[in-house]
Amino acid sequence: MTASSQPVLSVAGLSKSFNALKVVRDLSFDVRRGEATALIGPNGAGKTTVFNLISGVYGVTGGRIAVDGRDITDVPSRQRIRLGLSRSFQNVRLMAHLSVIENLLVGQHVQTRGLRDLASPFRLFPRHRWRREAVAALEEWGLERFADAPVSALSYGVRKRVDLVRATLAKPTLLLLDEPAAGLNPSETVTLRDHLVALKARGVTLLVVEHDMHFVDSLCDHVVVLNFGEKIAEGSLADIQREPKVREAYLGATGGV
Amino acid sequence: MVLLEVADLTVDYGRVRALSGVSLTVRDGEVATVLGANGAGKSTLLRAMIGTAKPTTGSLRFAGTDITRLPTHGRLAQGIVLVPEGRRILISLTIEDNLRLGAHLRRDGVAVRREIEMIYERFPNLAERRSMLASCLSGGEQQMLAIGRALLAKPRLMMLDEPSLGLSPLFVERLFDLLAELNRDGLTILLVEQNTGKALAAADSATVLELGRVLMAGDPRQLAADPALQAAYLGAAKPAPNALTPS
Amino acid sequence: MLAQQIVNGSMLGSIYVLVAVAFTIAIGILNFLNFSIPGLFMLGGMVSWAMLAAGWHWSAAIITALCAAAAVALLVERLSYRLMAEGDPEIPLVSSLGFLVLLENLVLIRFGSDQQSFPALIPDFNIRAAGLVIGGAQLVSLLVAVALVAGLSVFLKATSTGRRIRAIAESRETATVLGVNVSRLIPQVFVFSAVFTAMGGILFAMNYQQASPFMGEVVGFKGVAAMIIGGMGSIWGAILGGMIIGLAEVLSIHFLGANMVNITVYGLLLVILIIRPQGLLGASLTREKL
Amino acid sequence: AGPQELILGYSMAKTGPYVSLAAANEVAVDFAVDEINAAGGINGKRLKVVKFDTGGEPRQAQLAVRQLAEDGKALAIIGPFSSSEVRVAFPAGDRAGITQMSMASSAPSLAKGFRFAFRNTTDEGQVIDQVLAAIKAKGLAAGSSAIAFASDDTVSKSIGITVLPTLLPKHGVPILGSVDFQLNAFDLSPQVSRLAQMKPDIVGLGAPPEGAINLAKELRRQGVSTRVIGGTTIADPDLPARMDGAGETMTIGTTFFRDVDQRTRTFAEDFAKRAKAAGLARTEPNQFDASVYDIVYLYAEAMKLAKVTGDPARAAEERVQIRDALRALKNYPALEGPISFDADGDAIKPVYVIEVKGGKWVLLDKRTAA
């Protein structure tokens, strides 16, 4: 397999139980390089749990996870971001004791090297490149006026986007997004989509959990459907929308649109 | 009859003005919706109505009485309830305890028991986990719990802050069906939604906020047709400024 | 001999149990690091002593002491808890400790620093059996604590008020949104815990026939240790923790000498925390899901 | 010429754990100063005391030396009170070149090696030696003994591990065993259980008054009757009352006892009036009050002998003169009895052996240290 055709992420036989509760069962799928893949499924299907397994918050009960062909199942969560794996959170998790810009500075951590970056008192210099980069990222998303705001003063939708910007600052090759459009109105969703398309164009591979089928339709190339922790369908959105199983379990009568 | 009347409401967070001079009425038995971009002040408006944000100026009347100075528990006793933004379930309590807490102001224990069972019927995900800690629920399940909990307060006016957030399309449909059904049974609903299309379709009246002010208000079908609103909130083909340009 | 020492240890343990339970109510239930508790403990002992010394009937003296503690607890609620419970958990430490210093100094100014001799209400309240001396007052303390803990755990688990209190402990803001009358319920919890703590101080003073402005600190630190060993959320843990500390203390005095008491007791605390960071009976931290 | 006042500094613990003791101490100081001034002052000048509160804290005690010596222009310093304070204040006093005299600290050889340090207290070894001698002389039961001491307090510990283990055998009393406890321990049941098993005639105790009270009460609770003996650390006039019926036959040595002679009785009565006027709960003077009262007189005497003027320009010189005069003092007729200082700067003075009888202290014997 050549490097470019190799999947960025490959999940094989993944399962996870909490005590007796099987939340993910024998799940296998690949995320192809440069594409946007959607992971959808009813509430409680196990989508977030899959993200947690991939990013290492939970240890797997069974199965393997590989990034760029390398098995990362036993790599500690902390080191996975260095392999190009970055994520956002369904229940926004910004650090409440830090301002927006400081959250982003922490998000840059993987870009830093060694003790020197750790110990340099760079925040003495307001125009230091780290800060400039963080501000630039905010500007790109139209959030620069919130730079110095405490996180507690942000509205939900803004928090959601700051969380996402922080994830991008790790310069990931694979970005896991957990319901990025939740809390955004349709026009904000479109803007978000455009940003993500641009990211994709820059070579970032996306794995997205989302319940907004318009959004999935306009962003994702490939869809994996989960129900009760099992994969019940996989293919293009149009394909899976035709699946009665999927309509029954997830999309409902309108097809989610 | 007017159930809720908000007059000239201004809310400040320290030096940030989140709402300025907002007026709004909700008639008894209707579904009203409030729309607006991120940071427009929708959540703040609901917080002011339940009493967790203190207005700088303005007044609130509910069912003919002035509730501006009433504490939150007093407002719940009057029959107002809020499904707050971000669900705010209590993760150290079981799911059952969360639901019971929703009904803690009620005295009719038998009816509460029955209604809890009804909630479980509507939200089977919750039923399976009733004695587990709420911390293990998925995002969507938490949302179900928050809605169920609010219903158990047996309100006259139910305010929901983005209830469809994180729910699957199937459940969003069921949620709107549920709201319609409750509304038929006489519940007044004030809905803040980002799912603008669905909200406008379900509502009898709509208000659009922008930067803390009322931008427009009126019949939802007319608003839905408004091109300005289309562009701003319904996401009708609006080119993004810096996206899609290949780099 | 060893039998007597084990009795001694259990008797001392029952005093720690009493304090640990008081701490669990004040700290564990509301998640509030309340350092004024040793002050309330002392207030119970000192105020009742002062009233007895002034010739009051013992029942009047005890009621006055309990009322004084309740009043102070209301102030603590107003000036510390209400303003700070949503912030970092360390913050209330400052002002609640301020209350401890204030109480101690007020008592110092009024009564001086001497250890006072608390009159024995019952001349020889000891049970002598099989060559063993068992402290009657301690036994009463233990029974009171166990009964209270049993009642309290049922109360918190099964009643609506119990649920409301647990809701407040997790988030006052959410509890408020749900219509819990936080500003009424919390003072009630404070008063309850203060009355119990002060009762602990009074029982302590009766047991050891002494009261002093610093009595709260000495017992208080060990009481906190007992609570922590047992596990903060768990009220049954307080009983276990108190007994462990009491026995560890007495046995280390017997076998190793008093010099080693702090080393044994705090060493034990440290080891237990390292092995089980949430205490023996404590539930592990519930975290919000990602 | 020069100023009209001679200034003494007073390092006192007006706040903190020693307030009760310190408040009465202050009364004694004021008492002595008033008497001296009423009698015409010293060298034609009035005596004035400048007070500094240390809260019983060592760091503040050092601050007291700085403030009193350098800013307050004191010629000598009364105090500090506790041994902890003394340890920090004596080195500072040596650096500043000013005499200090402690009224309470009785830990062994604290003043040793310092050029400007004095203590108007007697070594516990000498006191307990006299107590044992008195017991023998009066023919009281002393067939066997045990030791109890607070192990985290310097004085108590040295009584427990050096003083008593040497003195008891010296007086022919075998030692059956030893138990220790902590200063702030309120529960002495494990220790008393062990004492109960040994059944000694006397228990030698190294502890402050609280330790003695707690021990006595626990002995009574466990039904152990034995004679507790000790040194000045437990010499509190109110001790029998504070033991609430326990502690009969407790026998100790002290450097002050109110019923020694007319002078001590008059002092006690006048002191009581002043203490009452100051609103104090305790009106009975204890050994510290007597000691500090005598310290003021000792300083006054030294100032007289050295003919000090209080002239700020000559302060350093006069401070040294005061010290030298104190060193040379022999059998100064103080309230506590004749006082001299040994080479370490510690006072040599009479010891009164007293015993609890019927809930009161009574004089058993009056002795002078060897």
Add this chain to the structure above:
Amino acid sequence: MTSYQLGILVILSFNIIAAYAVYLPLAAGQLNLGIAGFMAIGAYAAAYLTNEFDWSVAFAIPTGGLLAGLIALIVAVPVLRTHGIYLALATFALGQLIAAVFLNVEAVGAAAGYPVSTYVGAPWVIAAAVVIVLVVFLISRTRFALYLTAVKSDVVVADLLGLNVRGLQVAGFTIGAVIAGIGGGFYAHHFSFVEAQHFSVLLSVYTALYVLLGGTQTVWGPLVGAAFFTLLPELLRTSSQWRYAAFAALIILIMAARPQGLVTANLFHRFRRRAGDAS
């Protein structure tokens, strides 16, 4: 400056050093209630080196600090398994344990305490405090300090962002201990005497108080808190026996008015903005 003022400045310096020793781990959410134990280690170690081996204080004090740090490093790994109030209590127990051990070590006088022959004067103590303030200020502008706060805010997310949570916590705890040890070394040589009771739990608790009273949101909080705690009782001297009661009442009222501490990030921003407007 009068000698009294100099004395106050010295006490202030010690309090500042202790405050920063508590501040660094607190920035990572660890309330260290055993700081006095680490001061004791530094104090006894440095005193032992100058007394018994005639070391120069210039080496003895830093060595004492490093030793305190080393011991912190060793205990940090197990102790930092605990969180929140459990951690506070674990460190509290540690402090008690260290003090209890020194109370039993005859080589350094046990309960009788340990006199120190070499004297270090006030200017050196003050200089040490100034240097420590500067160093901590520099540290506060680094990523390291930022990460400490991140860890305090959200351990799980910090870990997912690639931060070495354990390493950061241990580092914060250890650096705090080194500062405490250095402070202890100066303490021993300035006051010429060490005894275990000086390093009691109350010292630890009070130090934590300065820091929280000053506010932990900015690096200046501990400084202001320590100054407040040192100077206020002095200003209240005239109130005689009411001194500490009045002091405690003031603390309660101040915390009621400013629950986040005297110096908050907000206050700081406003201050800076005003300064910016002026220039």
